[in-house]
Amino acid sequence: MADTKTKLLPELTKGFIQENPVLRLVLGTCPTLAISTTLTGAVGMGVAATIVLIITNALISALRKVIPDKVRIPCYITIIASMVTVVQYLVKAYLPDIDKALGIYLPLITVNCIILGRADGYANRHTVAASVFDGVGMGIGFTAALSAMAILREVLGSGSIGGLAIPGISANPILIFILPPGGFFVYGLVMAVCNKLAVRKGKPAAALDCANCPGCGETGCPENDRQGGSVC
C-alpha cells in the first residue's frame, strides 16, 4: 500500500509546476485567456474542469482495454461531451449561482484540450487510480495557473479582487489587462515564472511526456524512432 502511494503521489504533484497543463504543456490556452479576467470565474472554471477531468480520466482509463486504437478519439470525444453535458445539467439544476457565473464556459470544457490531452496522453496508458491522481493534479495545476493570472488581471485591470473593489486603484484601473492583449501579456509573465520554478527543481524541459508533444505524428520524432514507431 505504501509502495503504491509513493508511486501515485508524483502523478498528483507533477501537474502543479513540473507538468502544469497551462504553463508547461500549453494546453487549454483558449479558456485560460478567456476566463482569467476575474478570480471567481477562474476558480469556478478550474473546479468545474477538474471535476470533469477526474471523471473522464477515470472512465477512459477503465475503458482503455475495450476501446480499439482506431476509434479512440471519437470514443473519447463522445465520453467527454456527455460528461460535460451531465455536469452542466446538474449544475443548472442544483447550483444556479455557479451556472450564472460560468455561463458559456461550462459547455466549452468539452473542447478544453486539457481533458482530451490527458485522455489520450495519459489515461489510456495508465491505471484508473493513477489517472484519477493525474486528473486531480492537472486540475489543481489548471486552477492554480488560472487563479494566478486572474489575480494579476483583476487587480490591475479592474482594480478589484474577487469582485471587491480595492481602494485607491479601483477608480482608474489599467483596462488593457482584462482585454485579450493584457491576457497574453500576463500569460507570458506567469509562464516565465513557472519555467523558472520548474528548472530550479533540476528537471530539464525534455522530461515532458512525449504524447503531449505538438509535433507528434510528424516524421522524424526522435521519441517515436526510439520506441520503434509505437508512439505516433
Added chain:
Amino acid sequence: MSKNVKAILLPAVVLTAICIVCAAALGGVKLLTQDKIAEQAAAASNEAMAALFPGASFSDSLPPGTGTKDPDGLTFAALQDGAGIGYAVTSAAKGYGGDIQVMVGFDTALRVTKVIVLDASNETPGLGQNVVKAEWLSQFAGTDTSMAYDEVDAVASATYSSKGIYNAVIAAGEHLAALIGENGGGN
C-alpha cells in the same frame, strides 16, 4: 478473413456501444433535472419581480382587473393593496456573446423604475458583465422609450453589452406600451 472482419467490426461495435450508453446517460440526467431546472428559472424570475416591487403582489391581467393578458406571458402587473403600482416586463436583446435577459420595472406612467439583469452569462466576465451592476443599471431609472442610446453612459470597452441592455430596456418599454395601448388603458 475473420481477423479482418473483426478488425473492422470491433471498433464500430465499441463506438456504437459507447454512443448508446452515453445517450442513455444524457437522457436519464435530462429527465432527472428538467423539472428542477424549470423550477430554478421560475424562482429566479419571481425573485426578480419581488426585487422590482418589494411587498407587491403580481397579476397577469393588464391593466389589473381587466382580465386581458400578455399573449407572450412576459408582462405582469404589480399590485399593492389592490391598486396597480406598475408593471414588470421580461425582455431580451443581443449582447456581445448572446442574448442578455433583463426584467424591467415600470411605474403606471410607463417610466422605468428599475432594471434587473436575469442572464448576462455570455458576456465577458470582468468586462461586459459589469453591466449587471446595480449602480450602472440605476441610470435607466426614470427614463422611458424616448431615451436615445447617446444618453447611456456605456461601460468602457463593453459597447455591445451596454447596447444589449439598452435595447432590451427599450424593447420592454415598447412591448408594454403596445399592450397597454391595445387595451385602451393609457396611463
